[in-house]
Amino acid sequence: MISRISENDRNNNKVRDYVKENNKIQFEFKDIETHDPHGNYQARNHQGFCSFCKDWCHSNPDDFNNLPSCT
Secondary structure, eight states, X not given: OOOOOOHHHHHHHXXXXXXXXXTOOOOOHHHHTTXXXXXXXXXXXXXXXXXXXXXXXXXXXXXXXXXXXXX
16 A cells, blocks of 8 residues: 655654654644643544634634734
8 A cells, every 4th residue: 555645744754753762852743733722622624724713813812813814
């Protein structure tokens, strides 16, 4: 069976390998982004996007003062 790993996944794996080999700490933004601000797991939609982000941003506009639009 042919492995179909994306270039992005391949590059992420290179970073993970470097971190492990050099006893570094890595923050997995992919994992972080699958949890809402209350720590609840939120699956990504079929396109890989945050399923709660847009609604949460619209419901909490004061949290984004002086930041680019999150919509």
